[in-house]
Amino acid sequence: MTSQIELKSGTAMAPADPVLRDFRNFLFLVWKHLNLPEPTDVQYDLAAYLQKGPKRSVIEAFRGVGKSWVTSAFVCWLLLNNPQLNIMVVSAAKDRADAFSTFTKRLIAEMPILEHLKPGKGQRDSNIAFDVGPAGASQSPSVKSVGITGQLTGSRADVIIADDVESLNNAMTSTMRDLLSERIKEFDAVLKPGGRVIYLGTPQTEMSIYNRLPERGYEIRIWPARIPADPDKYQGRLAPFVMRMIQDGKGPGTPVDPKRFHDLDLLEREASYGRSGFALQFMLDTSLSDQDRYPLKFRDLMVTSLDPRMAPVKLMWASDPDKRLDIPMVGLQGDAYHRPMWMAPEMAEYTGCVMAIDPSGRGKDETAYAIVKHLNGWLYVVASGGFKDGYGEATLKGLALLAKQHGANKIIVEANFGDGMFTQLLKPVVSRIHAVEIEEVKHNQQKERRICDTLEPVMNQHRLVFDQAVIEHDHKGTSEPIRQLMYQMSRITRDRGSLAKDDRLDVLAMAVGYWAESMARDTDKAHEEHLESLRDKAYEDFIELVHRNTNSGYEIDEPSWLN
Template sequence: MKRFNDPIKDDFRNFLYLVWKHLNLPDPTAVQYDIADYLQHGPKRCIIEAFRGVGKSYVTSAFVVWLLYRDPQLNILVVSASKDRADQFSTFTKRLIAEMPLLAHLRARPGQRDSSIAFDVGPARNSHSPSVKSVGITGQLAGSRADVIIADDVEVPNNSMTETQRQQLAIRVQEFDAILKPLDTSRVIYLGTPQCEMSLYNELLKRNYQIRIWPARVPDKAQIAAYGDRLSPFVFDLIEKGWKAGAPTDPQRFDEDDLFEREASYGRSGFALQFMLDTRLSDAERYPLRVSDLIVMSINPELAPVRLAWAASPEARLELHNVAFNGDHFYRPMWVDKEWTPYTGSVMAIDPSGRGGDETGYAIVKFLNGFLYVTAAGGLPGGYDDDTLLKLATLAKDHQVNHIIVEANFGDGMYTKLLQPVVQRLHPCRIEEVKHSSQKEKRIIDTLEPVLMRHKLVIDPKVIEQDAKSVHIYPADRAQQYMLMYQLTRLTKDRGSLAKDDRIDALAMAVAYWTESMARDADRAAADLREKKLQEELDKFIDGAMGRSGRPRDLWVRV
């Protein structure tokens, strides 16, 4: 890189300090300085993964200005998931130029482009491409030319939730290769926080990109091994200095208490993604529940087939809203018996919510011949308000539920007392409380895993689609946490692995009801069989002891 013998032009960190002073901010933190150094000296194709809230977008906006300060002839394209987000980046950049006296010579002159989304700097020569342009990833990328492309949070929950969305995003960013000028100094710089375990940023490693990672906490040995050479040398230096695993890497931004609060809010898996940048896909023992083990079919409200057959064959694959891991798909049954018969029964499980951000989870599961049929499942944002209680009672009536079970760990039975009169008025049926004392995550997995592995859980596709639609009322970055299918595929046995678990907990309660019932039936059947065999043996003994006279059995007198 060209040397200017100017401390501001030679070292971006000096320029960053001036920007922070202009903005009346505290001095840049050590992590921000390290990100700044990597922006200046990093490779041609690089990815900066830093924990949420570290200020990487602000640092990079200053970097864009610094690049133009050094070379006003550059063309820089800013791309984000949405045009609004990209425009915010370019607007902030333009304001720095307009407000800082040091940058007065870069302000646009009469006749030059001067909008917030596409502007020129004063010394720039006439060109088809503006000095800085912002665009959304789904916007018009073709026709642009750039020396530097800044991809600022192109991956967000709304465009990476399903496998299809992730594939579409990967195709969109391929356009960068056509936009980038064929110069040795041209660069593509991604800024982001992975939104899922199958993050685009991991896929970019196959395209010769290099990742530099700044986690919020000092990683432990297992995490260090997983990061490998992608972990910032800055973090390695902290470890060599004696910083213990779990300590904040940037205590000026987030101290230990703050990080603990955020971990409780996001859940362990969410915190691992958003703050530790840990996208490892663990083995089946960690994520044991998979949607491919379900049988997906339209469920009749009154009858079900006597038997079903599951198969994960390509021709049986269903294209539904799928938030599971790549390669984990929904499948319809391979074969359905022509004989149909009424269900044995229908149970509704309810996991009540308090006044916080949790939902009231519910699941309705019907039973026939060893198969469990999920006819309804979801969550209601309310807790014990009249509207929520009425909706639950209406669901029980619509699905002809004959038994309701309620998690009794809330309010010492108060929820059941509130629900009972509403249900009795609308749809009289038995209501029972259940209590759980074991660890929730382990209990749910121990309940659902055997049923799924035997392919005994059948779910209506309407339940899956409604599950996806019902979370639109929540913020985009948190919405998927409320989805039943997300909770099912992201649950681990780690305590607090999910930020939200109301829907999966309700489903596990309903399944447990029937599996316990099946176990009791099996025990009774086994006892009946033992008694029958014992009686047969006793009859044989009596026949042998009394002689075979040929007289009818009912003439023998038993003592």
């Protein structure tokens, strides 16, 4: 590589120089100018992908590999070969985007090979928006930097460099992620026909916008710091460079870029960052983060068709693939619904039914409800949904009819709305349709933490059983995923504001929390007690039959199961 280039101080090579048609050669010149060692194999591989990659691409490389510096050199190379290009640099923070464009401008000012690209008289010449000398008149600068929350429209670009547009500060909650997702859609309004968008970044969780970009036609290429133990985790997105190392016999844990980060260096960084931090920042592996971050998993539930009056007295959970249900699933990747592995043939009537309601003001969120029944330590979710009419007559009547349909023994209402006004409106309607006790509950704990603390233990013990019809209705009932119960369940974290909407999940937690004391009952003991009551009843029936037939002159043999 180095032998192909003759570097002459103070001499500008023509853009048409065939040597410079390969960006890797130009990258060598930039590193030489910066008094850096020759680019590493990974940096050369990044350079090749920048030059020949698709029009929509995502580069994920471990922290410290120099992807921003390589890309800044790429911007200079693009302008060297075509000064008429307009390039926009976008970052989560405006100062980061400005730093990118400032570094690019310094390279143009300092490198002899780029001297002719310096802004001329009458051209834009600031660090955040500048023209290159040979560029023709244009409303858009040759290079412009902007924050993701700034004014994206108003300029046009042939190339958009999205350098770390996602950060912890703008992607911590669902609302923030949705807003960020909408902002990056504006790239298409800025991009010229045939233009290119290149993302540089590190995903923080599976909910990262980067992992959703393939749905919009983007290709993701990943360079982790080490050879991963399980390449399949990366879903075919590992760079071919890394896959060749694996095919050449490089074992798990081998440094991918040993010239910059040797094994001891990576071990020190892992000790400093911690396992989860290292997995994210250096291995670009979100699986550990998602496992810890999202506590409620569908695979911990049992899903089956439930009878409205009775349920099996005992169930057994399993997550075997042959028990997986093929129904709409909005959870995280790898999660799934499962049928019970076994259900007792004996059935019994539910011992209780509670309806939880979270009221909302008119025109605001839904008035959400959940109905949960109890039997022998298992909780059965038989209904969930919401009304958009706030506290209107139709909503009040609908709730009362649902309570009657499912035989609710009690209704609990979140009292934080209107200081109990909703309860007062609901009482006369309920007394007319389905007279049942209504109790108000107040919460002062952080909502997300309370929901997780209530549901996670019950789900981890596999005590929560869903009627399959509830899940299907939840999926069909609204076109907005954020309003679906199962979407909210799979996306909640203990972080404040982690969900844009949490009404349906909140009422489910209220209903489950009501039965918390009953959950302490041992299910095996409850099953045995139920069988014992059945035996006692059968024995009493047999004794009665014996007496009745003895008085009639018949002889009855005692059944063997009573011995």
